[in-house]
Amino acid sequence: MYFATAQGMRPAPLTHNPFNALVMPRPIAWISTLDANGVANLAPYSYFNAVCADPPYVMFAPNSAVPGQTKDTCRNLADVPEFVVSLVSEDDGVLMNATSKAYPPGVDEFAACGVARLPGELVRPPRVASAKAALECRVFQIVDLPLSADGRLNRVVIGAVVGIYVADDLIDANGIIDERKLKPLARLGYMNYGTLGEVFAMGRPL
Ligand SMILES: Cc1cc2nc3c(=O)[nH]c(=O)nc-3n(C[C@H](O)[C@H](O)[C@H](O)COP(=O)(O)O)c2cc1C
Structure with missing residues (x-):
């Protein structure tokens, strides 16, 4: 089939918006922020990726x-324009999912979901203690996208990565990150998730 998106995102025979099931797998950013009173918020975002390696920048889309x-994540960034991306490993999947619940503003979602935290180094929000890697970010720019058909806001937050935590045991003797030890959890379509399958190397053409 082929469809023009202006005609809507569920043309027959599709029963759900297929977009998430096509643009995947997506890494999951477990994003911590602080509100104006210093209360920590934590939520997963899979509309997330790296956009530049040097200098390092990331984006996510609330x-x-x-x-x-x-x-809450977006509201907090207006008060404290800093966030931490804790990268989600398989072992943290259930806890990560718990933090996607819509808690009211002002609720400490680390405490509400029983997630242990560690303080930030260069930014104020904490990171997830069990995360094997985390990116400390300062907001670079927030871009407003057009509203959804039913009037919901869509934004892209671009962050400059100012500090990176990597668990020492992820780094092998050659100074290479061992992705097997990171055990990244990936977001697929619908309510589906995936884990790292076969890993192989492919050199670039000379
Ligand atoms: C794996 C996963 C990925 C998600 N990705 C996004 C996303 O990219 N953008 C978004 O707006 N919500 C996403 N959500 C939903 C938010 O996590 C959820 O709305 C959460 O309550 C937002 O929390 P906050 O209001 O504390 O920021 C995702 C949820 C899950 C479980």
Whole structure:
């Protein structure tokens, strides 16, 4: 089939928006922020990726669940424009999913979900203690995208990575990150997740 997106995202025979099931696997950013009172928020975002390696920049895309409302993560960034991306490993999948619940503003989601934290080095929000890697970020730019068909906000947050935590045991004797030890959890379509399958190297053409 082929469809023009202007005609809507569920043309027959599709029963759900297929976009998440096509643009995948996606890494999951477990994003911590602070509100104006210093209360920590934590939520997963899989519309997330690296956009530049040197200098390092990342993006993630919070939408709003309800027209006119903003997610806590996004609201917090207006007060404290810093965030930490804790990278989600397989072992943290259940806890990560628990933090996707829509808690009211002002709830410490680390405490509410029983997630241990460690303080940031160069930014104020904490990172997830069990994460094997984390990126400390300062907001570089927030871009407003067009509203969804039902009026929900869509934003892209671009962050400059100012500090990187890597668990020492991820680094092998040659100074290479061992992705097997990171055990990244990937977001697929619908409610599906995946883990790292076969890993192989392929050199670039000369
Ligand atoms: C694996 C996973 C990935 C998610 N990715 C996104 C995303 O990219 N953008 C988004 O707006 N919400 C995403 N969500 C939903 C948010 O995590 C959820 O709305 C959460 O309550 C937002 O929290 P906050 O209001 O504390 O920021 C995702 C949820 C899960 C479980």
